[in-house]
Amino acid sequence: MTKSEQLFERAVKVLPGGVNSPVRAFRAVGGNPRFVVKGKGSHIWDEDGVEYIDYVGSWGPMVLGHSHPDILKAVYDRMVNGLSFGAPTALEVKMAEKMVEMVPNIEMVRMVNSGTEAVMSAVRLARGATGRDKIIKFEGCYHGHSDAMLVGAGSGALTQGEPDSKGVTKGAAQDTLMAQYNDLASVERLLDANPGQVAAVIVEPVAANMGVVPPKDGFLQGLRELCDKHGSLLIFDEVITGFRLAAGGAQEYFGVRADLVTFGKIIGGGMPVGAYAGTRALMEQVAPCGPVYQAGTLSGNPVAMAAGLAQLQILTAHPEVYHKMETSAQYIADHLRESAKKHGVKMQVNQIGSLLCPYFTETPVDCFAAAKTSDTKKYAKYFNEMLLRGVYLAPSQFEAMFVSSAHTQDDLAATVKAAEESIAAL
Numbered sequence: 023m024t025k026s027e028q029l030f031e032r033a034v035k036v037l038p039g040g041v042n043s044p045v046r047a048f049r050a051v052g053g054n055p056r057f058v059v060k061g062k063g064s065h066i067w068d069e070d071g072v073e074y075i076d077y078v079g080s081w082g083p084m085v086l087g088h089s090h091p092d093i094l095k096a097v098y099d100r101m102v103n104g105l106s107f108g109a110p111t112a113l114e115v116k117m118a119e120k121m122v123e124m125v126p127n128i129e130m131v132r133m134v135n136s137g138t139e140a141v142m143s144a145v146r147l148a149r150g151a152t153g154r155d156k157i158i159k160f161e162g163c164y165h166g167h168s169d170a171m172l173v174g175a176g177s178g179a180l181t182q183g184e185p186d187s188k189g190v191t192k193g194a195a196q197d198t199l200m201a202q203y204n205d206l207a208s209v210e211r212l213l214d215a216n217p218g219q220v221a222a223v224i225v226e227p228v229a230a231n232m233g234v235v236p237p238k239d240g241f242l243q244g245l246r247e248l249c250d251k252h253g254s255l256l257i258f259d260e261v262i263t264g265f266r267l268a269a270g271g272a273q274e275y276f277g278v279r280a281d282l283v284t285f286g287k288i289i290g291g292g293m294p295v296g297a298y299a300g301t302r303a304l305m306e307q308v309a310p311c312g313p314v315y316q317a318g319t320l321s322g323n324p325v326a327m328a329a330g331l332a333q334l335q336i337l338t339a340h341p342e343v344y345h346k347m348e349t350s351a352q353y354i355a356d357h358l359r360e361s362a363k364k365h366g367v368k369m370q371v372n373q374i375g376s377l378l379c380p381y382f383t384e385t386p387v388d389c390f391a392a393a394k395t396s397d398t399k400k401y402a403k404y405f406n407e408m409l410l411r412g413v414y415l416a417p418s419q420f421e422a423m424f425v426s427s428a429h430t431q432d433d434l435a436a437t438v439k440a441a442e443e444s445i446a447a448l
């Protein structure tokens with residue numbers, strides 16, 4: 023038995039499914055999860071000393087690769103003075119200032135501890151500020167695991183084959199209306215059918231929890247216009263796209279303004295951090311300024327702020343990383359398409375910025391229904407072939423491949439070589 027196998031055997035006895043988040047289990051692809059001991063740049067090592075080129079990147083946070091020396095130093099320097107105080111620290115102010123500088127259309131932020139918490143709080147704020155109850159979300163978009171958002175949620179829930187969760191009450195789910203991604207008419211119908219009742223439309227500006235589905239031209243702008251027409255707020259859930267598509271996230275990349283923006287993943291530099299942000303008028307509705315209550319014992323934790331702020335500072339100091347990551351992702355996407363064609367495998371590769379996803383289908387993937395046409399058994403085989411060749415992909419079809427600025431030409435060449443062999447083996 024490998025060390026990973028031994029650990030997993032112990033893990034399943036004390037952790038449900040042997041993991042602390044369902045997407046880490048290899049249930050959709052078969053086999054034993056690898057227990058990771060370390061990461062450096064674009065590579066990770068498992069307990070058995072096997073090295074992989076990593077395209078999970080902690081599911082997005084490690085946009086600069088693992089163990090970036092500046093981020094580690096920021097954490098060391100901060101932690102020797104204490105881990106948490108429950109009183110304000112300068113780092114929280116610097117972090118908020120940095121975010122306001124980087125992200126368009128936001129004037130104030132509130133730090134929380136996860137993407138889930140960011141979305142849950144932003145939705146509460148949208149409801150509090152508009153005095154309306156209903157929310158429109160899109161099928162296959164994931165917004166964390168708060169009750170109201172576990173309706174038609176992608177990725178983890180999707181891989182389990184049950185988009186909804188037991189334990190979510192009808193009451194919590196009934197105010198969540200479901201539209202189709204890239205289909206403005208489906209949003210308009212819901213807004214018309216619920217006049218004056220929709221607090222917000224929440225969207226992943228690039229849907230990255232059903233694989234990777236970029237917005238069609240005009241889709242996000244269309245949402246903006248529909249929200250304005252109906253007095254609803256537009257929430258961009260930028261937990262993945264924030265600081266990844268561009269320094270200013272999807273608002274900058276697509277030139278569309280959101281009223282509220284949620285962050286997670288990259289903003290913590292690998293530590294557990296989330297945030298929501300918006301205009302002063304909206305954010306001052308939040309306690310202690312306003313009537314929308316939201317709090318957190320460890321929110322704005324100084325060590326977490328140190329890591330996140332260091333990462334954001336590097337991203338601002340090195341704007342060239344965005345072009346580099348996009349070029350790397352394009353390179354992989356182009357080679358995947360070529361290999362699929364050469365070996366007669368039906369494949370669609372979606373790519374935008376540093377995010378990409380191969381789907382094993384002939385159907386162009388522009389929505390959830392199309393994503394579901396992918397042959398997930400083929401993906402499972404492909405995943406395992408890649409793993410054998412030292413490339414660590416997400417253990418599910420419905421997740422993105424995350425390219426970081428640390429991926430080198432050698433990594434990319436090794437990846438596309440492994441991919442061609444893996445595709446040939448299908």
Ligand SMILES: *Cc1c(COP(=O)(O)O)cnc(C)c1O
Pocket residue numbers: 135136137138139141164165166167226231259260261262286287296
């Ligand atoms: C990961 C994710 C979340 C949830 O963030 P957690 O930190 O896992 O709670 C919310 N929204 C999107 C778009 C995500 O990808």
